Ligand SMILES: Nc1ncnc2c1ncn2[C@@H]1O[C@H](COP(=O)(O)OP(=O)(O)OP(=O)(O)O)[C@@H](O)[C@H]1O
């Protein structure tokens with residue numbers, strides 16, 4: 001469960017390339033790789049970057065120990081002892097820039113840039129994508145959910161359905177970044193300081209002679225934090241009336257029933273009826289939580305039906321990203337360092353979307369004087385984007401589509417995390433990440449954020465980057 005040593009959490013082809021680079025004595029040559037995704041998940045208009053904290057712990061703990069070396073020695077490839085000795089000395093000595101966790105990101109812009117010895121850059125590809133792809137996916141799903149219920153309370157309930165323990169724990173963290181309020185997973189709570197919440201299961205009710213006896217017993221033990229699950233037998237005929245009895249009894253003793261939970265049936269109808277019954281009994285403060293295979297689409301529909309739900313417990317659909325279970329983030333070589341210069345390289349494809357964007361680049365968010373983002377702008381570091389005063393933003397495919405921006409702030413998105421192997425940016429607290437994410441969302445017009453058919457947000461190339469790309473396409477064709 002602890003991060004442990006994940007040095008061999010990589011694909012074998014990375015080790016085989018490392019070996020070949022070592023054999024050819026090119027393993028110390030420096031390369032630049034970009035990590036990015038090509039398509040937003042869930043047909044959403046954006047994604048929410050998450051995964052950096054785990055990436056940092058991973059990079060810091062990279063070491064080939066005795067067991068790893070013994071395992072590699074036993075491989076049929078017959079790796080030479082010199083190579084294994086090189087691995088024994090291995091540590092990450094490269095540089096890594098990333099967008100901060102919680103940043104709203106878009107297809108085809110570098111989210112992580114690695115500059116390192118090819119030996120190191122190649123090893124870390126697999127784990128880095130593994131962490132980035134999963135956590136970004138879940139943060140994005142959570143963000144979609146948050147947007148349909150911005151003022152409600154959102155609980156992550158997915159652990160039992162998650163793809164194993166790490167997914168549950170890091171997934172609940174990703175959901176919290178995107179605006180969830182709590183998790184049922186106690187290890188996530190302990191590890192990250194996320195508020196934890198819990199009601200009770202049907203088993204509690206089934207274990208007593210009657211529903212009322214079960215509610216009374218639970219309320220006795222948890223008089224101020226009690227949320228009663230009311231659907232075990234008959235929600236409106238038995239569950240809610242029994243909860244009301246217990247609520248009144250708690251009131252008489254100076255306590256307050258916190259809430260009820262609905263977990264089956266027509267959640268719109270039942271929540272409206274339950275609300276009326278609670279209100280009529282003078283229990284207007286008792287909240288209604290709903291659960292049962294919820295996602296942003298069902299929630300949107302329930303709201304359209306006038307459902308009276310204050311809090312939502314969301315499990316399977318969120319933690320497994322059930323309607324789009326992977327983010328296709330990739331890691332592509334963009335430059336070779338030769339002396340002091342970076343030589344751009346390209347991967348050509350029949351599919352224009354798969355042609356890589358060459359060179360060591362950075363990304364700016366171009367924010368207008370109204371505080372809203374005009375687009376993202378990929379440029380070489382030597383270009384004076386912040387000071388230019390006037391920028392031409394043009395669509396890299398349909399180049400006649402362009403506009404000029406003059407009154408803008410260019411916010412560089414890629415910030416140094418590791419420099420020459422040293423962690424140079426302290427990791428922010430989870431609550432700071434969450435607050436930063438909220439501010440990020442405010443940068444965008446609704447048209448880019450809407451759940452259905454969002455407008456594509458402009459991610460543009462500087463003229464220099466665009467010309468470099470065109471030049472390399474021409475050269476290789
Ligand atoms: N009013 C509603 N409009 C749209 N969807 C709803 C409404 N009420 C509930 N749902 C959703 O419909 C689905 C109902 O699933 P299902 O039929 O499996 O549940 P159920 O029979 O009510 O309960 P159980 O969990 O006991 O099987 C769930 O995803 C639930 O969130």
Ligand SMILES: O=P(O)(O)OC[C@H]1O[C@H](OP(=O)(O)OP(=O)(O)O)[C@H](O)[C@@H]1O
Pocket residue numbers: 157158160161263291292293294313314315316317
């Ligand atoms: O539905 P999810 O979004 O995954 O949320 C978590 C679910 O887990 C619990 O029950 P569980 O599914 O274990 O049993 P149940 O379906 O019989 O209620 C809880 O009552 C929710 O329904």
Ligand SMILES: O=C(O)c1cccnc1
Pocket residue numbers: 157158184197198199200261291313315
């Ligand atoms: O606390 C709850 O109600 C809960 C937690 C996890 C899964 N289902 C329900």
